[in-house]
Amino acid sequence: MFFGRRGNPAxxxxxxxxxxxxxxxxxxSARAASSGLLSGYAALAVAELASAAVRPEAGPVxxxxxxxxxxTPAALKDWAIRHFGADDKLVLRLGILAVLMLxxxxxxxxxxxxxxxxxxxxxLLGVVGGAAAVTRPDSGGPAxxxxxxxxxxxxxxxxSALSGRxxxxxxxxxxxxxxxxxxxxxxxxxxxxATAAGTLGRLLNSSRGRDxxxxxxxxxxxxxxxxxxxxxxxxxxxxxxxxxxxTPTADFYRVDTALVVPAVTTDGWRLRVHGKGVTRxxxxxxxxxxxxxxxxxxxxxxxxxxxxxxxxxxTARWLGLPLADLxxxxxxxPPSKGGPADQLVARSxxxxxLGTPVEAVMDGRDAMLALGMNGEPLPLAHGFPVRMLVPxxxxxxxxxxxxxxxxxxxxxxxxxxxxxxxxxREAPVxxxxxxxxxxxxxxxxxxxxxVAGVAWAQHRGVDRxxxxxxxxxxxxxxxxxxxxxxTWRQWSxxxxxxPGGHTLTVRATDRSxxxxxxxxxPTIPDGASGRHxxxxxxx
Ligand SMILES: Nc1nc2c(c(=O)[nH]1)N[C@H]1C(S)=C(S)[C@@H](COP(=O)(O)O)O[C@H]1N2
Ligand SMILES: [Mo]
Numbered sequence: 001m002f003f004g005r006r007g008n009p010a011x012x013x014x015x016x017x018x019x020x021x022x023x024x025x026x027x028x029s030a031r032a033a034s035s036g037l038l039s040g041y042a043a044l045a046v047a048e049l050a051s052a053a054v055r056p057e058a059g060p061v062x063x064x065x066x067x068x069x070x071x072t073p074a075a076l077k078d079w080a081i082r083h084f085g086a087d088d089k090l091v092l093r094l095g096i097l098a099v100l101m102l103x104x105x106x107x108x109x110x111x112x113x114x115x116x117x118x119x120x121x122x123x124l125l126g127v128v129g130g131a132a133a134v135t136r137p138d139s140g141g142p143a144x145x146x147x148x149x150x151x152x153x154x155x156x157x158x159x160s161a162l163s164g165r166x167x168x169x170x171x172x173x174x175x176x177x178x179x180x181x182x183x184x185x186x187x188x189x190x191x192x193x194a195t196a197a198g199t200l201g202r203l204l205n206s207s208r209g210r211d212x213x214x215x216x217x218x219x220x221x222x223x224x225x226x227x228x229x230x231x232x233x234x235x236x237x238x239x240x241x242x243x244x245x246x247t248p249t250a251d252f253y254r255v256d257t258a259l260v261v262p263a264v265t266t267d268g269w270r271l272r273v274h275g276k277g278v279t280r281x282x283x284x285x286x287x288x289x290x291x292x293x294x295x296x297x298x299x300x301x302x303x304x305x306x307x308x309x310x311x312x313x314x315t316a317r318w319l320g321l322p323l324a325d326l327x328x329x330x331x332x333x334p335p336s337k338g339g340p341a342d343q344l345v346a347r348s349x350x351x352x353x354l355g356t357p358v359e360a361v362m363d364g365r366d367a368m369l370a371l372g373m374n375g376e377p378l379p380l381a382h383g384f385p386v387r388m389l390v391p392x393x394x395x396x397x398x399x400x401x402x403x404x405x406x407x408x409x410x411x412x413x414x415x416x417x418x419x420x421x422x423x424x425r426e427a428p429v430x431x432x433x434x435x436x437x438x439x440x441x442x443x444x445x446x447x448x449x450x451v452a453g454v455a456w457a458q459h460r461g462v463d464r465x466x467x468x469x470x471x472x473x474x475x476x477x478x479x480x481x482x483x484x485x486x487t488w489r490q491w492s493x494x495x496x497x498x499p500g501g502h503t504l505t506v507r508a509t510d511r512s513x514x515x516x517x518x519x520x521x522p523t524i525p526d527g528a529s530g531r532h533x534x535x536x537x538x539x
Contacts, residue, residue, distance in 0.1 A: 029109060031183065035162035036108020039122060039155040040100055042190055045198030047129070047151025052204035057136070057260050057350070058144040059205075060129030060151060061100075065092050065259045067132035074422050074524050081255065081305045081312075089259055100125075111163035118163065119156040126152020137351030137417070158190050208263040209380070215265035216384050219377040221319055224296035228317055231298065232481035239492055241437030242452040245483070246298070247314035249374045254381050255303045255312060255395065257417075262350045262402045266385050271369075275408030276341040279331030286385050289371060292321045297366045297391075300456050300488045302429050304394040305523050309434050309532035313456060315487050318389060319372030324362045326369070332408055334362040341408035345416055346388050346400035353416035354400045356390055357426060358408065365391050365459055366486065369403070391486035392459030394427045394527060424526035431457035431516055433465050433491070433508035435534045442536045446499050449538070451477075452492035457510035461485035464509040467493040470502055477506070485511070497538040505533040 044060065051059035057066070069077070069092070080088045103125065111118035129148030133139060162183065236245040266286040274281040296319045303312035333339030336359060344356045361367040367390040371378060378384040383401025390398035396418045411425055419425050433455035438444055455462045461482060466474040480490040495504070509515040520530030 028112060032108045032112045032163060033105045034108070035111065035159055035187070036104040036106065036118075037101065038187055038190060038194075039108065039159035039162065040104030042158050042194035042197075043122065043126070043151040043155025044100070045151075045194040045201065046154040047147040048201030048205070049197040050150040050201070051147035052201045054143050054146050055140050056205040056208060056263075057138060058133045058140065058147050060126075060133070060148040061093060061096050062259045063133035063136060063144070063148065064096055064129055065089070066136050066138075066257070068092065068096070069257045069259070070136070077421075078305050078523055081303075082307060082310075085311070093259070107159065108163070111159055115160055115163050119160045122156040122159055123152050126155075137353070138349070139351070158186075161186055162190075209261070211265055212263035212380055212384065215267065216377045216380065219266065219290075219371075219385075221372045221375075221377060222290060222294060224294045224319055226293075226295040228296045228298050229484055231483045234481040235483050235490070237452075237480050237490055237492060239437070239450055239452045239490075241439070241450075242490055242492070243434075243436050243454050243488075245315060245480075245487075245490065246374065247316060249316065249376070249379060249382075252314045252316060252373075252382065253303065253312045255305065256401060257352060258350050258402075261380050262348070263380070264349055264385055264402055269385050269404070271386065271404060271406065273326060273330045273406045273408075275345075275406075276410065277332055277339045278408050280329065282330060284326075289321055289369065289386065293325070294319055294321055294371070295366065295368065296372075297368070298483050298487045299366065299389055299391050300458055300486065301389065301395055301399060302432075302456065302458070304396050304423065304427055304527045306432075306528065307523065308432070308520065308528050308530045309534075310528075313432075313434075313454075313488070316373050317375065318368065318370040319375075320368035320370035320386075320389070323367040323369055323388065323390075324364075327358075327362060327408075332358065332362070334359045339408075341410060343409050343411045343414065345407045345409055345414055346403050347405040347407070348383075348400055348402040349404050350402060352400065352402075354388075354397060355411070355414070355416040355419060355425065356388075356393065356398050360390055360393060360398075367391070367398075392428055394429055396423065397425075397427045422525060427526045429456065429458045430527045430529055431455075431460070431462070431508050431510040431514055432532075433462075433506040433516065434532050435504060435506050438504075438534060438536050440534050440536075442534075444497055444536060444538055446497050446538050449495045449497040450492055451495050451504055451506075452490065453506065453532075454488045454490050455479075455506075455508040456488035457508065457514075458486050458488075460514075461511040462489045462508055463511045463513075464515075465489075465491040466507055466509075467495070468505045468507075469495065474507070497536075499539045501535065501537050503533050503535050505531050507531050 047060050084091045107118045107121045126148045130145030133144035271284045300315040306312035335342045344358050346354045387401040434453045436453040455465045465477040468474050477491040477493040507516040
């Protein structure tokens with residue numbers, strides 16, 4: 001008998017529906033999760049297109065990423081730079097995308113039961129993105145909310161459509177029949193449309209970068225009126241593994257908060273000089289600056305976030321104009337000559353602010369507005385078209401890239417970006433030496449081993465470098481000839497290595513007589529101190 005073989009009808013009713021609901025739930029959940037993901041994808045794609053109409057920087061991922069950077073505690077930012085280096089921005093972006101994906105899946109699942117709330121959730125994400133965009137220091141105004149909001153509206157509408165109740169109840173929840181066809185058609189159509197919108201947005205957004213690159217390619221740098229002092233022969237010894245005296249531009253470290261490299265063209269660029277004690281405020285064009293007396297200098301730039309032995313230091317040949325000339329033209333006097341402003345605040349096109357002592361800019365050192373780096377116009381990532389440089393000061397208090405505004409003010413009246421985040425107001429570069437070779441945990445053969453590296457104490461000059469093996473005495477290293485007090489010096493030490501494990505330590509002394517101390521301090525608030533050591537195993 002039919003029922004006989006399958007057990008009694010009551011038991012079957014109890015068991016079978018259970019199995020069916022289970023499978024249907026899996027199908028429904030998978031579909032809901034993909035609806036969420038697809039809606040999130042569509043929201044981002046539409047936002048990308050909308051951001052092309054507003055500003056690429058107002059796109060939700062960039063805005064949220066930027067806002068996260070602004071709010072990141074100094075210690076975490078430092079940690080990110082240390083661990084991810086130049087990839088820190090990519091890691092941040094991927095992190096935001098991962099969180100968005102998880103949220104999208106969750107909202108898709110929520111839509112199974114609470115369609116309205118899920119769509120509201122998508123809109124709420126849009127509000128978060130919009131809020132991040134308008135509160136960024138470089139915000140272009142209220143229009144910056146649009147990319148996130150328009151994207152969220154599209155995402156919310158799609159999620160609602162994809163999680164709608166099927167027209168006929170027949171296929172409800174089973175993933176079969178007309179319901180399934182309708183779902184696949186809507187989803188497929190949305191995926192194609194979103195991809196088209198996103199691709200178009202990307203193309204439009206990248207055209208700005210292309211304009212800036214074309215503007216840079218059109219620049220012809222004039223010859224400097226004052227050449228860089230010749231680098232003495234012997235400033236660049238040929239020791240395998242040592243940092244070259246001039247850091248190739250491609251290897252030059254990059255540290256900034258810009259998730260999208262600002263795309264500035266020389267045509268649209270202006271530099272305004274104004275503020276306290278400025279008797280003749282002025283606005284300069286790029287051509288104005290190119291036509292002035294230019295100087296060329298080798299200068300070593302260092303980041304305050306550089307750990308002992310770290311990579312955020314480099315030397316380039318910069319071409320630019322003396323900043324002090326420009327300030328004197330504007331009527332500015334340094335505090336020592338009775339000027340009312342002790343802080344120069346440089347502002348970049350992306351809203352970054354950096355504060356520099358006016359005294360340092362006007363004390364005769366080669367503080368400059370740089371237009372060229374290593375014989376070429378400034379690369380976009382290093383501040384094209386114009387950046388500031390002040391030898392002897394960490395980058396965050398002197399090196400404003402993509403500069404567009406110089407305001408004379410006081411330290412009492414204004415705290416720039418990093419100072420508001422607990423970094424020091426004033427930050428001269430600390431004297432440091434780094435061992436470039438041998439590398440940590442290298443296994444050199446016993447006998448003569450070249451220990452070599454670089455040492456810097458910008459604007460004071462490196463006077464002496466010493467090396468110590470294990471707990472032995474400090475031995476003088478050979479110092480390469482000095483180019484200027486504003487550049488690093490290479491050093492080397494020929495070590496007679498005995499088999500076994502050894503710790504090599506280096507210390508530098510600058511011309512003011514200060515020797516690097518053993519005491520280690522963190523990079524916050526005004527730069528790391530301590531000595532670099534490398535452990536090797538000879539044998
Ligand atoms: N606009 C802008 N300028 C900036 C920064 C930034 O985040 N934004 N970072 C500063 C810091 S912390 C350093 S160390 C130098 C690094 O310059 P580089 O990237 O050319 O090496 O740029 C400085 N100028
Ligand atoms: Mo920095």
